Amino acid sequence: MKNYLKPTEFFDYDKPEVKAWIDQQLEGVPNEPVEQVKALYLAVRDSVQYNPYVFQTDPNTLSASYALESRESYCIPKAVLLGAAARYIGIPSRLGLADVRNHLSSPKLIEWLRSDIFRMHGFIELYLNGQWVKATPAFNKQLCALMKVEPLEFDGVNDSVFQEFTEDGEAHMEYINDHGVFDDVPFDFIVDGVRAAYGHLFETDGQPAEVTGSLEQDVTSNP
Numbered sequence: 001m002k003n004y005l006k007p008t009e010f011f012d013y014d015k016p017e018v019k020a021w022i023d024q025q026l027e028g029v030p031n032e033p034v035e036q037v038k039a040l041y042l043a044v045r046d047s048v049q050y051n052p053y054v055f056q057t058d059p060n061t062l063s064a065s066y067a068l069e070s071r072e073s074y075c076i077p078k079a080v081l082l083g084a085a086a087r088y089i090g091i092p093s094r095l096g097l098a099d100v101r102n103h104l105s106s107p108k109l110i111e112w113l114r115s116d117i118f119r120m121h122g123f124i125e126l127y128l129n130g131q132w133v134k135a136t137p138a139f140n141k142q143l144c145a146l147m148k149v150e151p152l153e154f155d156g157v158n159d160s161v162f163q164e165f166t167e168d169g170e171a172h173m174e175y176i177n178d179h180g181v182f183d184d185v186p187f188d189f190i191v192d193g194v195r196a197a198y199g200h201l202f203e204t205d206g207q208p209a210e211v212t213g214s215l216e217q218d219v220t221s222n223p
Helices: 016-025 033-047 064-070 075-088 107-113 141-146 187-197 215-221
Strands: 093-101 117-128 131-135 174-182
Touching: 016 033, 016 064, 016 075, 033 075, 033 117, 033 141, 064 075, 075 093, 075 117, 107 215, 117 174, 117 187, 141 215
Parallel strands: none
Antiparallel strands: 093 117, 093 174, 117 131
16 A cells, blocks of 8 residues: 555655645534545646646646646646646555547547547545545536536546536536556556557657647637
């Protein structure tokens, strides 16, 4: 279990700025693990904007500290930020990866990916009350409102992994392939999986082609 508690290059809660942010989120929160994790979940979910267009192959960009610094990231770094915060307060955490269909997306995003399957979707598992519980802090409240989807809540007891239906009752997301859980970010595995699925997004030097914009902009420009 100790591997799920230690700081790493990615779960870098030992950095002063990460510690300070975590402490700030817990001000006034009861000193009880579930309540603290619930507060941290909301902080990660809503203070870092979800934007899949910012994916890079620089390992630093998948760290908790980078997600916090940039305030704009995607599912994996946001999950890692929550996991790092949990480890800081003594709660074991591990990263889960899966492929999903009908992810929170836009026609532009699906056209960009040339697929409605999103490889390497990340969530975090937290060890609370003697069991592993899944949490997905990826999709910020503002984006969910724009896309007419209820933001995911997390009660610290039950798994919270996807918005299965939109507010209109339409099917929205489906997990189609489970890649397992990891005590640290499997960087090469993630990059290789993304490159295999979306080779057209990479330049000849192996780096992702630059792209601007955000999912939120996609939605607001095409309501």
